[in-house]
Amino acid sequence: MNSTKKIIEHGKPSEEDLPYSTYVRAGDMIYVSGLVGFGADFEIVRGGVVAETHQILADAKRILAQAGATLGDVIKTNVCLPNADDFDAFNAAYTEYFKSNAPARAIICAGLTIGAAVEIEFIAYCPPN
Amino acid sequence: MNSTKKIIEHGKPSEEDLPYSTYVRAGDMIYVSGLVGFGADFEIVRGGVVAETHQILADAKRILAQAGATLGDVIKTNVCLPNADDFDAFNAAYTEYFKSNAPARAIICAGLTIGAAVEIEFIAYCPPN
Amino acid sequence: MNSTKKIIEHGKPSEEDLPYSTYVRAGDMIYVSGLVGFGADFEIVRGGVVAETHQILADAKRILAQAGATLGDVIKTNVCLPNADDFDAFNAAYTEYFKSNAPARAIICAGLTIGAAVEIEFIAYCPPN
Numbered sequence: 488m489n490s491t492k493k494i495i496e497h498g499k500p501s502e503e504d505l506p507y508s509t510y511v512r513a514g515d516m517i518y519v520s521g522l523v524g525f526g527a528d529f530e531i532v533r534g535g536v537v538a539e540t541h542q543i544l545a546d547a548k549r550i551l552a553q554a555g556a557t558l559g560d561v562i563k564t565n566v567c568l569p570n571a572d573d574f575d576a577f578n579a580a581y582t583e584y585f586k587s588n589a590p591a592r593a594i595i596c597a598g599l600t601i602g603a604a605v606e607i608e609f610i611a612y613c614p615p616n
Numbered sequence: 617m618n619s620t621k622k623i624i625e626h627g628k629p630s631e632e633d634l635p636y637s638t639y640v641r642a643g644d645m646i647y648v649s650g651l652v653g654f655g656a657d658f659e660i661v662r663g664g665v666v667a668e669t670h671q672i673l674a675d676a677k678r679i680l681a682q683a684g685a686t687l688g689d690v691i692k693t694n695v696c697l698p699n700a701d702d703f704d705a706f707n708a709a710y711t712e713y714f715k716s717n718a719p720a721r722a723i724i725c726a727g728l729t730i731g732a733a734v735e736i737e738f739i740a741y742c743p744p745n
Numbered sequence: 746m747n748s749t750k751k752i753i754e755h756g757k758p759s760e761e762d763l764p765y766s767t768y769v770r771a772g773d774m775i776y777v778s779g780l781v782g783f784g785a786d787f788e789i790v791r792g793g794v795v796a797e798t799h800q801i802l803a804d805a806k807r808i809l810a811q812a813g814a815t816l817g818d819v820i821k822t823n824v825c826l827p828n829a830d831d832f833d834a835f836n837a838a839y840t841e842y843f844k845s846n847a848p849a850r851a852i853i854c855a856g857l858t859i860g861a862a863v864e865i866e867f868i869a870y871c872p873p874n
Contacts, residue, residue, distance in 0.1 A: 495741060497717045500716075505707060506715075507720060508718050508719065510720055511720045516771070518691060519720060520720040520721050563771075563776040567855075578763060585764050588755045589755075589759075589766050590765065590766065591756075591766055591776040592764070592765035592778050594858055595779075595856070595864065596855055596856030598700060598726070599700070599723075600723055612771035612772060612774075626846045626847075629845075634836060635847045635850070636843075636848065636849060637847050637848065637849055640820040640848060642774070642820040643870060645774075647849040649849040649851060694851070696851075726853040727829060727853070727854035727855070729826065729829045
């Protein structure tokens with residue numbers, strides 16, 4: 488591979504017809520859009536931050552697979568946790584997916600455009616084959 | 617180009633004399649600082665989230681051109697929308713610039729250090745010629 | 746170096762036993778986790794946003810050194826400043842570390858999961874030797 492070769496690959500457009508791609512590969516990096524815990528029919532899954540975190544990680548795994556990557560390739564996450572009291576419960580669920588060599592991470596407590604308990608962005612590093 | 621060659625290029629310093637560069641190129645990636653809808657004299661343009669979004673995208677286009685890139689090279693955006701009720705109006709304006717192969721995106725609802733309705737960060741992927 | 750060679754290096758796990766690495770190198774990029782101004786015993790240092798900013802930059806310098814990089818390699822920062830009134834004081838402290846060729850930057854005003862006045866994330870560009 489020539490490093491000057493431009494490699495961009497776009498994942499599916501938003502299923503909600505919103506102006507974003509589910510992921511974009513740019514060279515060796517894969518940027519996954521901010522995910523919330525959508526279940527069927529774009530309803531946030533019931534069960535609060537733990538259920539939503541598991542839903543998000545399942546979706547991230549599926550989206551990364553479309554990009555040829557896995558959760559093990561994730562090197563950075565950004566977490567938005569509207570309610571700071573959810574911190575411990577969030578960590579307990581999140582840890583199940585990143586037991587060792589966890590990604591770098593930042594968490595802030597801000598609102599979201601939908602009534603969700605958590606949003607997570609993922610960056611994966613996965614040079615194309 | 618040798619991928620180990622270090623390529624860093626800094627855009628102009630902040631016009632407000634604040635400690636940031638308008639953009640930084642790092643290898644194949646261009647990071648644009650968070651933009652708000654400044655018009656003349658560092659006043660936020662009138663008209664709310666729609667006018668501000670158009671101003672930001674015009675500024676992003678100009679800044680990316682200085683870095684040798686275009687809006688078509690943008691692969692990720694981060695949007696801060698203080699008022700969640702602005703979501704639909706923001707999307708309508710933003711979509712005009714990213715009709716297909718849209719960047720990955722995340723939106724949070726937090727405050728800003730100035731009375732603006734929206735801030736957008738851009739990452740572009742554009743290997744140097 | 747072959748650009749397709751996968752280079753990932755994880756910094757130390759969180760000292761608090763939380764699921765993140767202090768930094769991750771991914772190719773030429775180093776992502777540092779969001780830092781708050783922890784002093785001894787994971788207490789936020791006294792003195793407010795200025796003292797915390799100096800603590801964070803000292804920690805960032807130390808962490809980047811572990812990754813083979815310096816503050817001069819930082820090309821992007823993301824700042825979370827819960828109190829917008831801290832903007833000027835934050836800038837004054839932050840500027841001491843980035844006098845010229847400052848990183849691109851974005852600032853939002855959101856809460857944090859701990860009682861801190863500021864959190865900063867750092868991305869450095871530093872091809873491995």
